[in-house]
Amino acid sequence: MRTVLRALALGLLIGAAGFWLATGANRGWTKTSVPKKIVDDVTGIEGQTYEKKFVPGVDFLAAAVVASAVLAGASFLFGTKNNPTQSNT
């Protein structure tokens, strides 16, 4: 159990960091929509629409670090398996 929790913590941390990097390593807050520029051909006005898209930010990374720390911490609640020692006497 101890090993499983630690592996989960490591997996969560690596997965979250990988996802954050893969989605553009946004150093701001997590975005749930992204602005998309649109240009009016006649007037030349540049407008903005918002597309629904999840872009994780540093708060997402922080949450992942906290969650993996909790998992890793929880692993200490489980003791090591005591293997029976063999005596040669």
Next chain:
Amino acid sequence: MKTQLTIVFASIGFATTLFAAPETFDFKDPKGINNAGFKLDAPLESINGSANGVSGTVTFDPEHPGATTGKIVVAADTLTLPNTMQQGHMRGGQWMDVTKYPEISFEEKELHNVKTEGDVTTADAVGTFTCKGISKDMTVPIKLTYLKDKLGQRVPNMKGDLLVIRSNFSIKRSDFNINPGKFEDKVSEEINLTLSVAGASAQ
């Protein structure tokens, strides 16, 4: 008789050209592109957003651009940010309080330093900016572009003219009671505003 009538109609046409009435442009955009952008650049955080709930009317005379007057209104509940939670805070009671103060507006009363080149007029617009129920007299730079007979290209089956207004100016949070003095490391005191709007005068 026929000649007299021709002269009368020709005279009316000439007079109409000479004394063309000012046109009233409606800034409610059926395409939803009209927008007001806002940018706050604080030491710890940069906030970029926009609002597309633009309306209002402007009276513009192509022969006398300096006589332009009008009012542009932005619906506060269309202020948008990419982060939903941040947007909720911005629209909430602590910051913009959009329920209590649903409109942000600029009412232009007169133009100074008017310079016209072709269809483009630049000037300093003197008027009243209102935000969160507080009105302040301000002078802001504006650029007016008159696009004659271009409405049909923008909105099919309609005839008329377009007037594009562009402006870029700054306001201070504390002047309009926008949570003054709080969180200035993350939400800057200065708010940079960019207005890009097109109005239509249908014939």
